[in-house]
Amino acid sequence: MSSIPPVPSEDSQASGLLDLRVASFVNDLRAAGYAESSVVKRQSVAKAFVRWTRDEQVAITDLDESHVASFLMRMPKPAKDRMALEGTALRLLLRHLRDEGEVPPPPKRDDSSPVAAIKAHYVNFLRNERGLTERSIYVYLPFIQEFLTEWVDRTGSGSPGAWNAQFVDDFLLHHAHDRPSEYTRLLATTLRSFLRFLYLRGETATDLSPSVPMVRRWRETTVPAFLSPEEVERTLSATDPSTACGRRNHAILLLLARLGLRAGEVVTLELGDIRWRTAQVCVRGKGRVLDQLPLLSEVGEALALYLQMDRGESASRRVFLRIIAPRVGLSGPGVVSHIVRRAFAQAGVHPTSRGAAHLFRHSLATRMLRQGASMAEISELLRHRSQTTTSIYAKVDFEALRGVAGSWPGTGGAR
Numbered sequence: 001m002s003s004i005p006p007v008p009s010e011d012s013q014a015s016g017l018l019d020l021r022v023a024s025f026v027n028d029l030r031a032a033g034y035a036e037s038s039v040v041k042r043q044s045v046a047k048a049f050v051r052w053t054r055d056e057q058v059a060i061t062d063l064d065e066s067h068v069a070s071f072l073m074r075m076p077k078p079a080k081d082r083m084a085l086e087g088t089a090l091r092l093l094l095r096h097l098r099d100e101g102e103v104p105p106p107p108k109r110d111d112s113s114p115v116a117a118i119k120a121h122y123v124n125f126l127r128n129e130r131g132l133t134e135r136s137i138y139v140y141l142p143f144i145q146e147f148l149t150e151w152v153d154r155t156g157s158g159s160p161g162a163w164n165a166q167f168v169d170d171f172l173l174h175h176a177h178d179r180p181s182e183y184t185r186l187l188a189t190t191l192r193s194f195l196r197f198l199y200l201r202g203e204t205a206t207d208l209s210p211s212v213p214m215v216r217r218w219r220e221t222t223v224p225a226f227l228s229p230e231e232v233e234r235t236l237s238a239t240d241p242s243t244a245c246g247r248r249n250h251a252i253l254l255l256l257a258r259l260g261l262r263a264g265e266v267v268t269l270e271l272g273d274i275r276w277r278t279a280q281v282c283v284r285g286k287g288r289v290l291d292q293l294p295l296l297s298e299v300g301e302a303l304a305l306y307l308q309m310d311r312g313e314s315a316s317r318r319v320f321l322r323i324i325a326p327r328v329g330l331s332g333p334g335v336v337s338h339i340v341r342r343a344f345a346q347a348g349v350h351p352t353s354r355g356a357a358h359l360f361r362h363s364l365a366t367r368m369l370r371q372g373a374s375m376a377e378i379s380e381l382l383r384h385r386s387q388t389t390t391s392i393y394a395k396v397d398f399e400a401l402r403g404v405a406g407s408w409p410g411t412g413g414a415r
Contacts, residue, residue, distance in 0.1 A: 021060075022046045025096045033312065033327030045089035063103045068094060115148045118160065118203070125197055131288045135264060135333065143190040147171060160203045165211035168195070172212060185215040226362040231349045232257050235340075238347035244310035245323050249339050251302040252320060255281075256340070256360035259293050260382050262286075263333035263357035270317045274303060283383070291383050333357070 025046055029039045052071050053063070068090045072083050097103040122144060126132045132140075150171060155162065172191065176184040192209040199207040227235070236253050240246030255261045255269075265283050273282040279295040303319070314321055318329030330336065337356040344351065351359055365378050 021097060021100065021102060022050060022093075024100065025093050028096055029092070029325075031313070031315070032325050033314070034325035038325065041085060042089040042092065045086045046093050049086075049090055049093065060097070060102055061104065063094065063097065064106065065094070115152060118198070119144060119148065121201070122194060122197055126193075133264065133286070139186065140190045140193070143187050144194055146175070147191065147194070160198050163204060163208060165208055168208055168211050181215065188212050188215045225352055225359060226366040227349065227351065227359055229363075229367055231347075232360065232363055234347040235343045235349050238343045247302070247306045247310055248320060248323070249343065251299070251306045252336060252339055253343060253360070254299045254302050256336075256357055257364065258296055258299050259283075260361045260364045262361065263336035266320065266336050266357075267318070267330045267333055269319045271307075271319055272317065274319070276300070285383050289383075293381075 022043065026039060026043050029042060030036075034042070049068075049071055052074065053060075053067065056067075056070075058067055068087070071090065072078060072086055094103065098105055119141070123137060123141070126137050126140065127134075151160075151163070151167065154167075168191065172188065175187060179187075192212045195204070195209040195212065196207065198204045199209065236250065236257060239250040239253065241250065252266055255266050256263075259281065261269075261283060262285075265285060268284050269281075273284075274295065275282065276295075279300065281293045281295050281299075283291045283293055285291050307319070311319075311321060312327065314327045316327070316329045320330050321327050322330065340356040340360070344356075361382065365382060368378050368381070369375075
């Protein structure tokens with residue numbers, strides 16, 4: 001008489017499913033561009049973790065960061081190098097399982113306080129109604145968090161209904177003391193925006209935004225920093241055309257120097273934005289505005305070379321990817337600025353200002369002006385919303401300024 005095979009338990013079924021997901025995880029690592037040696041190490045960690053979950057009878061649907069932490073601490077004296085390797089691998093595995101829908105997402109923080117709700121509504125307002133970039137929102141939020149925290153600490157209440165102009169003034173004076181003028185200007189701008197938002201939402205009975213004084217900043221008090229044409233060309237030639245990194249960076253530098261793109265616009269450039277047939281580049285500018293720029297032959301050749309030789313396959317639609325795995329888009333404008341500073345160092349160029357990527361934009365405008373371009377043409381290329389923004393470059397046309405400058409008084413000065 002044959003025996004009846006045992007019915008698999010739910011835990012064993014879940015562990016079997018987890019075994020299958022390790023293979024899928026490994027395929028994703030290879031697709032993301034990880035070196036084979038890294039894939040093998042992470043696969044070994046994943047398999048060890050699966051065995052551990054089976055021994056501990058942990059179902060796949062129950063997995064979370066606490067189980068990863070327990071696995072890492074399973075030995076009495078774990079080595080730091082091993083913990084770092086295993087921790088990285090298991091964070092990637094957990095993310096993969098969540099993306100596949102096998103593991104539920106991490107629980108959201110239960111922060112239903114009035115302060116958190118107000119801040120969340122304001123972020124949505126900036127992102128969806130004002131069209132601010134994530135970078136701009138990142139600049140605004142610390143000021144708002146500090147403002148709200150100080151109010152709660154002082155009153156114990158998160159309700160803005162009791163706010164008054166005196167509290168706003170006290171906060172501004174306290175935090176602007178001994179701070180640079182640019183910090184004070186950003187603080188005041190953020191507070192005015194936030195207080196106006198609260199009034200429009202009906203959170204405050206009075207519009208307190210007028211109680212925030214304007215921080216005077218005189219326009220056009222300085223000459224914009226720029227590079228000479230020789231410095232621009234020397235920087236462009238500093239990249240190594242024999243390496244994948246050098247070809248990618250050269251294409252990035254050309255977009256900055258020839259088309260005047262901002263660092264963030266280079267980061268967000270996608271494959272579909274390059275219109276090869278019409279020789280145009282679609283640029284996502286400030287305020288989520290889409291602009292069309294001509295794809296110059298020099299820029300197009302550098303982009304085509306990078307795309308054909310070095311970019312490779314990726315699930316990301318971004319044009320420029322990380323050189324090392326995971327092969328995803330660049331993390332932000334700071335990466336582009338780092339590429340520019342590195343090119344400056346290799347070319348022996350020492351800018352007089354702290355700017356990096358934006359220097360190419362200033363240099364392009366300066367060169368166009370000195371070659372006879374009008375302010376309207378420069379404004380169109382740089383995609384300024386107002387020609388007032390472009391007018392600052394008039395001060396770098398020193399030859400034209402000499403023609404309108406008065407003669408210096410003679411010996412003895414003015415009488």
